[in-house]
Amino acid sequence: MEGGSVKEVNVTHEEVVARAASMVPFLREKAFETEQARKMLPEVYERLSKAGLFKIMLAPTLGGLGMTLPTHVEAVMETARGCGSTAWLHSLIGNQNYLVGWYNRLAQDEVKATDESLFTCLVMGATITADRADGGVRLTGSWPYVSGVDNANWLMLSAHDPDDHKRNLTCLVPKTSVSVKDDWFCLGMKGTGSKTVSLDDEFVPEHRILCFREAEQNGIPGSVINDGLLYRTSPNSTVFAFVVAAPAVGLAECAIEAYRERLQNRRNARMPSAQSEWSSSQQLLGRARVKCDIARATVLDGAKDLMNKLGEGERISVEDRVRYRMAMVEVVRLCGELVYELFCDAGTGVMMEGSELQRAFRDLHVLRSHFVIVPEFAAENAGRLQLGLNPTGPFV
Numbered sequence: 383m384e385g386g387s388v389k390e391v392n393v394t395h396e397e398v399v400a401r402a403a404s405m406v407p408f409l410r411e412k413a414f415e416t417e418q419a420r421k422m423l424p425e426v427y428e429r430l431s432k433a434g435l436f437k438i439m440l441a442p443t444l445g446g447l448g449m450t451l452p453t454h455v456e457a458v459m460e461t462a463r464g465c466g467s468t469a470w471l472h473s474l475i476g477n478q479n480y481l482v483g484w485y486n487r488l489a490q491d492e493v494k495a496t497d498e499s500l501f502t503c504l505v506m507g508a509t510i511t512a513d514r515a516d517g518g519v520r521l522t523g524s525w526p527y528v529s530g531v532d533n534a535n536w537l538m539l540s541a542h543d544p545d546d547h548k549r550n551l552t553c554l555v556p557k558t559s560v561s562v563k564d565d566w567f568c569l570g571m572k573g574t575g576s577k578t579v580s581l582d583d584e585f586v587p588e589h590r591i592l593c594f595r596e597a598e599q600n601g602i603p604g605s606v607i608n609d610g611l612l613y614r615t616s617p618n619s620t621v622f623a624f625v626v627a628a629p630a631v632g633l634a635e636c637a638i639e640a641y642r643e644r645l646q647n648r649r650n651a652r653m654p655s656a657q658s659e660w661s662s663s664q665q666l667l668g669r670a671r672v673k674c675d676i677a678r679a680t681v682l683d684g685a686k687d688l689m690n691k692l693g694e695g696e697r698i699s700v701e702d703r704v705r706y707r708m709a710m711v712e713v714v715r716l717c718g719e720l721v722y723e724l725f726c727d728a729g730t731g732v733m734m735e736g737s738e739l740q741r742a743f744r745d746l747h748v749l750r751s752h753f754v755i756v757p758e759f760a761a762e763n764a765g766r767l768q769l770g771l772n773p774t775g776p777f778v
Contacts (some may be wrong), residue, residue, distance in 0.1 A: 464634020
């Protein structure tokens with residue numbers, strides 16, 4: 383895999399995070415152009431792919447590094463310091479690439495046969511019902527918000543099982559089968575290319591169909607050929623909450639850096655002094671730094687805790703799933719609030735196009751809209767458990 387390149391061995395967590403950190407100046411330089419293009423730039427794709435940042439959690443049998451969640455989310459935090467759109471794709475594609483390792487051997491062999499760097503898009507939450515066909519299903523319909531589809535070579539698109547609408551099927555489909563509607567015009571995360579894709583009576587064979595919930599409960603087909611915690615017992619919706627939250631921490635870091643620079647340079651004739659001398663702004667900066675440190679530690683500690691439990695053979699309990707998700711919701715809330723406060727205090731200059739602080743503000747507020755971290759659902763379940771009630775709703 384990976385275009386015929388030799389698989390890396392013995393790469394460490396520190397090396398991967400350092401690679402991501404080294405990208406920050408380049409990504410920052412390309413961020414405005416990325417927004418204008420409304421998709422990942424070819425040179426950005428090439429740099430991240432060459433550094434192996436899309437294959438951190440990808441199974442080694444598919445050409446990946448076979449590393450775990452803490453490495454992935456910490457690397458994403460770094461790329462988000464440079465460009466939120468790029469980090470969003472880095473985080474999601476890395477997650478979706480590892481999920482290809484859940485499919486059976488035949489599906490994975492098809493993916494490997496393309497001999498390209500894997501870049502897999504995913505849309506869950508089916509609104510479409512598949513049609514039953516001999517040896518598989520047929521799909522007709524449209525799926526919105528397919529982040530990174532311009533760079534994709536495989537997509538995982540969900541649909542209701544025609545025989546049981548409560549059963550969600552995730553179908554692995556080659557990019558060549560879909561048509562793409564160029565409709566991603568958004569407030570933030572402009573460079574993610576999260577466009578709508580459509581299929582017209584596309585046949586998907588049985589070996590490229592998977593019910594993730596059933597696989598998690600009854601056994602992951604790919605575990606036969608992929609040796610690793612993420613391909614054996616991983617609670618995929620819990621992992622996804624970490625994947626969504628990680629870019630928020632890096633965006634908060636970006637905003638703090640931009641705000642600090644703004645304070646050091648902002649002055650005009652109507653101001654009593656340079657803003658760096660204002661006590662209120664100094665306090666705001668001090669609090670923002672600590673809040674961001676708390677958010678970072680919460681994500682990393684939670685990811686390590688999750689992997690430790692899996693490593694010890696524990697089944698992740700409902701209580702733990704609710705706790706992890708609630709923690710990620712609070713991380714995103716904390717990051718969003720601190721960026722909002724910095725943005726409001728920084729003056730009219732940050733309202734101008736090209737402002738890093740403005741871009742972080744927009745990106746974070748789009749990120750907060752993601753369904754997996756809707757705060758009301760997560761908080762309700764966290765409260766219900768404390769009252770001895772069963773949780774309800776999605777992602778439990």
